[in-house]
Amino acid sequence: MFIGRLLLISPIYLAGQDLSYARAVVDTLSAPSMHGRAYVRDGDRLAARYISREFKRWGLELLGLDYYQPFRVNAMVYPSCMD
Secondary structure: OHHHHHHHHHHHHHHHHHHHHHHHHHHHHOOHHHHHHOOOOOHHHHHHHHHHHHHHHOOOOOOOOOOOOOOOOOOOOOHHHOO
C-alpha cells in the first residue's frame, strides 16, 4: 500500500521540480542582463552561452564540436536606440 502512494506522489514531485527549473531558465533568459537577447549589446551571445552551459550541465550530446548552430539574420540597427 505504501509503495502505491509513493508512486502516485513521485510524478507530482518531479513535475514541481521541472516547473521550478523552467521558471528559473525563463527568468534568466528574460533578465535585463541578457539585453533582450538582442545582438546590439551581445545579448544573443550571452543567452547562447547560458543555454550551452545548461546543455552541458544536462549532459546533452554536442552538435559537432560544441552546442552552437550558426545562422545569419538580416537586421537593421538604429544607433540612436542603442544607448
